[in-house]
Amino acid sequence: MTGTGAGHHRPDGTRSSPRVPAGRGHGRPAQLPSRLAALCERLPQDRIRALEDLLTRLTGPDDPLLGRFTVAQSAAGLSRQLEEMTQAWRAEAPDLPGAGLALVLATVRALPRPQPVQTVVSGPLSPAIPVRLTSGVALEVIRSADAALLIASFAAYGAEDVVAEIAAAAGRGVEVDLLLEESTHAAAAFSALPAEVRIWHRTEAGAGVLHAKLIAADRHTAFLGSANLTDRALGDNIELGVVVRDLKVVEPLVEHFRWLIGPANDVMRRV
Incomplete structure (x- = not known):
C-alpha cells in the first residue's frame, strides 16, 4: 500500500519503512526540512498547532484536505509556502505520513527559538x-x-x-x-x-x-x-x-x- 505512510511490502512479507527526505543528485540538500522550518519561523504557536492537527489527518502530500487548507490561507505568501512544502514532501518523502511532519513541527515548537524580524x-x-x-x-x-x-x-x-x-x-x-x-x-x-x-x-x-x-x-x-x-x-x-x-x-x-x-x-x- 502506498500513500498511507505504512511503507511497502517486501517479498518476505515484511514492511519497508516510509522514505524520509534525502538529498538528491550531487549532494543537493533536501528541501522539505527547510520548508517546514520556514513555516515554524513564520507562524505563531497557535497556527503551528492548527497545522499540526491538519497534518496528523493527512495520508500524504496529495491528500485533498491539504489542498483545500492551502487555498483557504489569506495571509500574504502563506499559500505559496504551503505549496512549496507540499512539492518538497511529494518529491522527497511521498510515503511519509502527515503525522511524521506534524511530529517535526511539534518538536521544533517545543524548542526555544529566537524571534525573527x-x-x-x-x-x-x-x-x-x-x-x-x-x-x-x-x-x-x-x-x-x-x-x-x-x-x-x-x-x-x-x-x-x-x-x-x-x-x-x-x-x-x-x-x-x-x-x-x-x-x-x-x-x-x-x-x-x-x-x-x-x-x-x-x-x-x-x-x-x-x-x-x-x-x-x-x-x-x-x-x-x-x-x-x-x-x-x-x-x-x-x-x-x-x-x-x-x-x-x-x-x-x-x-x-x-x-x-x-x-x-x-x-x-x-x-
Whole structure:
C-alpha cells in the first residue's frame, strides 16, 4: 500500500519503512526540512498547532484536505509556502505520513527559538518573500500590550480600526502614550480617546519635527516602519516595516522614547 505512510511490502512479507527526505543528485540538500522550518519561523504557536492537527489527518502530500487548507490561507505568501512544502514532501518523502511532519513541527515548537524580524508592507503584494500587511500588524501589536503602549507617528488621519484598538487597550488598563507631530494636526485623529490616553508634542517648534513611526507593546514587541497612522499608509501606499520581538532591541528603544517624554528632559510636552 502506498500513500498511507505504512511503507511497502517486501517479498518476505515484511514492511519497508516510509522514505524520509534525502538529498538528491550531487549532494543537493533536501528541501522539505527547510520548508517546514520556514513555516515554524513564520507562524505563531497557535497556527503551528492548527497545522499540526491538519497534518496528523493527512495520508500524504496529495491528500485533498491539504489542498483545500492551502487555498483557504489569506495571509500574504502563506499559500505559496504551503505549496512549496507540499512539492518538497511529494518529491522527497511521498510515503511519509502527515503525522511524521506534524511530529517535526511539534518538536521544533517545543524548542526555544529566537524571534525573527518580520517583514511588513502596505500596497501591492509580491510572492517574493513572506510578508504581512501593515494594517493587520498594527492592530496585532496594539492588542498584545498588557501594561504599556507607546506609539509615535508623524501624521494621523482616519485609521478608525487603530483608534478603536487603542481605546480598547486603554479600557483594559494599558497606559497609552501617543507621540505626535503638532504641525500635521495628528492629534485630531485621536480626539475620541479617553482622557487617560496621553498625547505628546515637541516642546521646540523650530527644532525639527517628530518623524518617527513606532508602535511598542510593553517592552516585548516593536513595530517600526515608514507608514504613518493614516488610512492610505496602512493600506494603499507602498510602505515597508518590520516587527521586532527581541527584548535586547525593544527595551532600549522603548527607554529612548520614555526618555523623550520625561518632563525633566524638556523634549516633549503633554497636550
